[in-house]
Amino acid sequence: MGHSPLTVEEWQAVLAGDPAGAAAALLDAARGGEPVAALHYGQCLMDGRGVARDPQAAFRWFVEAAQPGLAPAINMVGRCLDQGWGVEEAPGLAASWFAVAADKGDVWGLYNYATALCLGRGVAQDRARALDLFRRAAGMGHAKSQNMIGSFHEDGWSVPVxxxxxxxxxxxxxxxxxxxxxxxxARMEIAHGRMDSAHRWLNEAARLGHDRFRAQMAQWLSAREEASLRRFADQMDKIPA
Incomplete structure (x- = not known):
């Protein structure tokens, strides 16, 4: 006899517990045909959380979860194909999966398909359409899309500077x-001379960013004429990530 799918709240409780126990519970439910469990188990395999890292197996579970039309899983299949995670890199195929996830209203699907359109990665470049999709995602509270809209207006992509x-x-x-x-x-605050605010947001950027971004940020700050920004760059390795 099958078991009833867990509610969102019940899955949240499982995922908040012991990683190995959560992974085992997800695998059991995924084998029972629960797409959401398959999606989360795939993420455990991708991250090596509670189970040995296995990108190839992760990709297979994302595909399994995507079959019934689960939009976040469709997006993750696209991510794997775009980045070559557990499967051969295929930007064109990735863009097609992102497009389906975007059509279903998945916020990450919107962002990833918009990024592909903006860059012309795996699909013909169309920055006007990309901006529309970033705006849809930003309207859903997606901060990365909000940042991209800022870049469009700063650089004059499809809109006046x-x-x-x-x-x-x-x-x-x-x-x-x-x-x-x-x-x-922070860059905008620096341009307006609001240095206290700029330092606050630079600290947040360094705390939240990955190592490669932090290195790029330090390089930019080191080249500035403001002594306080150069000092910040020198001290960035003391900011906990």
């Missing part, structure tokens, strides 16, 4: 916890 609009979106992205948004908001 407008630094005030860019600054608005960077501030919203920073408040939403996007590390690039934090850095871009």
């Amino acid at each position: 407008n630094l005030d609009v860019a600054a608005y979106h960077y501030a919203r992205a920073a408040e939403g916890g996007d590390f690039r948004g934090c850095f871009n908001h």
Whole structure:
């Protein structure tokens, strides 16, 4: 006899517990045909959380979860194909999966398909359409998309350059916890001489960003004429990530 699928709250309780126990529970439910469990078990395999890391197996579980039409799983199949996680890198195929996830309203699908359109990665470049998708995702509270909208307005992609609009979106992205948004908001604050605010957001960008981003950030700060920014760059290795 099959078992009833767990509620969202019950899965949250499972995932908050012991990683190995959570992975085992997810595997059991995934084998029982629960797409959400298959998605989360795939993520455990991708991250090596509670189970040995296995990107190839993770990809297979993402595909399994995507079969019934689960939008976040469809997006993750696209991510694997885009990045070559557990499968051969295939940007064109990835873009097609992102498009399906975006059509289903998945916020990460919207962001990833918009990014593909913006870069022309695996699909013909279409920055106007990309901006529309970033706006949809930002309207759902997606901070990374908010940051991208700021970049469109700062760089004049599909819209006139407008630094005030860019600054608005960077501030919203920073408040939403996007590390690039934090850095871009800090850049706008530096341009207006609001150094106390800039240092606060630089600290957030360094705390939230990955190692490669932190190195790029330090390089940018080291080249600035403001002594306080150069000192910040020198002290960044003391900021806990």
